[in-house]
Each structure stands twice: as C-alpha cells, then as structure tokens.
Amino acid sequence: MSKISAGLLMFRREAGELQVLLAHPGGPFFRQKDAGAWTIPKGEVHEAEGAQQAALREFAEETGVVPLGDLIALTPIKQKGGKVVHAWAVEGTCDPSRLTSNTFTIEWPPKSGRQQDFPEIDRAEFFNLATAKQKINPAQVSLLEELVTKIEPTPQA
Structure with a gap:
C-alpha cells in the first residue's frame, strides 16, 4: 500500500509577483541536491487523522x-515512488530564515552504529513560479500550475 502524505503550499504576492514557499529536505541524502529536490512542507497522514489536519500539523512541525x-484544495498528486500527496494552498508569509523544523534520527554514516539527528527541512525559501518549477520535485509542479488557476489575480493599483 502506498503512503499518503499531506502538505501546504504557502503563497504570497511580493511586488506584484506570485511567490511560493518551498522546503529543502534535511539530512545527508539531500545535502548536495537542489533542482528537483525541494518540496512543499508535507508529511505522512497518521491513522485516524484527516489529510487536511495532517497538512496543517506537518506545516507547523516542519x-x-x-x-x-483559508485553505484552497488542490488536486492530489502521485510521486515517482508511489506516494500520494494531498495538498492545500494557503496565502501567508513568514521569514524563511527564522523557520524551525522538527528532526528525524537515522544511522549515519551507514553501518556505523551511530544514530544522528537531522532537521526534516534544512532551509526554506520563497521562489517565483519560474524558479519554483525548477526547484520543486517534478511530480509537484502540477500543484504550482493549479495554484495559478485557483487564485484571483492581484488587483492593479
């Protein structure tokens, strides 16, 4: 059975330009990866928990x-490994340099017997749509495209 994840795609309008918040996965496997490695803040939906509730919890944890x-429902996507991701867009802003993430523990280096803690996300940043499409996991590009169709254009002053 494939895993189910849920997350939020935070967006803002900065100087008339739409920007989205993406997170870079923490830990040793993603340390040197950039293009195609970023993601919306998301995580596994727990049993007896709704996907929207999980998305809010995971965003806060990460x-x-x-x-x-207000949350705007986006069409769920399926990632390369089979994981289904339910997502909602939310307008908001934050200072990415001040974000704090929960951690996970793995044996590192492999077969060393040592357990190390790593942040689930090691950094986050707001990107314009063109840059975000290059940075985000390719399976999540459709979330960015759907966002554009679901939000109202910024009124011109």
Whole structure:
C-alpha cells in the first residue's frame, strides 16, 4: 500500500509577483541536491487523522509557523515512488530564515552504529513560479500550475 502524505503550499504576492514557499529536505541524502529536490512542507497522514489536519500539523512541525489563511484544495498528486500527496494552498508569509523544523534520527554514516539527528527541512525559501518549477520535485509542479488557476489575480493599483 502506498503512503499518503499531506502538505501546504504557502503563497504570497511580493511586488506584484506570485511567490511560493518551498522546503529543502534535511539530512545527508539531500545535502548536495537542489533542482528537483525541494518540496512543499508535507508529511505522512497518521491513522485516524484527516489529510487536511495532517497538512496543517506537518506545516507547523516542519516550519514552526501556524498558517492562518483559508485553505484552497488542490488536486492530489502521485510521486515517482508511489506516494500520494494531498495538498492545500494557503496565502501567508513568514521569514524563511527564522523557520524551525522538527528532526528525524537515522544511522549515519551507514553501518556505523551511530544514530544522528537531522532537521526534516534544512532551509526554506520563497521562489517565483519560474524558479519554483525548477526547484520543486517534478511530480509537484502540477500543484504550482493549479495554484495559478485557483487564485484571483492581484488587483492593479
């Protein structure tokens, strides 16, 4: 059975330009990866937990931020490994340099017998859509494209 994850795609309008918050996975496997490695803050949906509730919980755990805006449902996507990701967009902003993430523990280096803690995300950043499409996991590009179709354009001053 494939895993189910849920997450939030935070967006803002900065100087008339749409920007989205993406997170870079922490830990040794992603240390040298950039293009195609970034993701929306997301995580596994626990048994007896709804996907939307999981998305809110995971966003807070991985960023330290509790989003306050209305959630806009996006179409679930299926990633290369079979994981299904349910996502919602939320308008908001934060200072990515001040985000705090929970941690996970793995044996590192492999077969060393040593357990090390790593942050689930090691950094986050707001990107314009063109850059975000290059940075994000390719399976999640459709979330960015759907976001554009679901939000109202910024009124011109």
